[in-house]
Amino acid sequence: GLGIVIARAVLADARRLGAAAGRIGAHALHERLALDDVPVELEESAQAFNRMLDRLEASFDRLSRFSAEVAHDLRTPIGNLLGEAQVALSREREAAEYRGVLESAVEEYERMSRMIGNMLFLARSDNDQTVLQRELVALDRLLPRVVSYFELVAEERRVGLRATVHAAPGVAAVIVADESLLTRALGNLLSNALRYAVEGTEVTLRAMVDAEGSCRIEVENIGTAIPKELQERVFERFFRVAAAREDSAAGSGLGLAIVRSIMEMHGGTVSVASDAGRTVFTLTIRTPKSSGG
Secondary structure, eight states, X not given: OHHHHHHHHHXXXXXXXXXXXHTOOGXXXXXXXXXXXXXXXXXXXXXXXXXXXXXXXXXXHHXXXXXXXXXXXXXXXXXXXXXXXXXXXXXXXXXXXXXXXHHHHHHHHHHHHHHHHHHHHHHHHHTTOOXXXXXXXXXXXXXXXXXXXXXXXXXXXXXXXXXXXXXXXXXXXXXXXXXXHHHHHHHHHHHHHHHHBOTTOEEEXXXXXXXXXXXXXXXXXXXXXXXGGGGGGGGSTTOOOTTTOTTGGGSOSOHHHHHHHHHHHTTOEEEEEEETTEEEEEEEEEOTTTTTX
């Protein structure tokens, strides 16, 4: 009857759709199912399949770029280790010389360990595997503590370092956050600011909570400005502002990407403004009032 004819037609369309889907593999993720000749009954499924391909293609692109970036950044320390070992073995040396080679190797291993740890953190955050331990965090306690971690570094670089906290009258300088992750984000920003600060200037970490309960945390330094066209890119993984930073190889290029990831986990934002030698990184994060708590 008519029902059988219709069923056969739909089944034939489904088979054609299935065959088209089967031709799309890992090397042809840019292809999509043509929706022009898809029957109405299967149009929603075809659209869902194409959306899935969009996500897969984006994921494969990220993985490909990430793999290339990892290979590039690991090649340098591995090359350094290999070169130093080959030189050390080229002739007999005093024990002190071998010790120097080993100390240099330890520095490279530590750098690689930090880089791998950072990559694992970002991979977990990409897959929503990081669980926030939210708690009330007093900013007038957190900021001075984070600053204290960097006092020796600031002293070595002959750069001042201070923390300030301001809150509107009647508003507590408190936020709801994962204190460990927020500490890591602030530490990354301070480390970055100190690295590029001009000797004799001051790096400032300040937090401000307004009457509406909105919290803004800023890290400011004086140094070479980041070109405006590159300011949005500084949060990309492995990106370094090589043209504006004399010692751009000093970091792994993951610190600011981690800051952005941590802020996204908190539902907050991070931005940068840099002009005339003054660079300010700004974090926004919800307080108990503005988050409805």
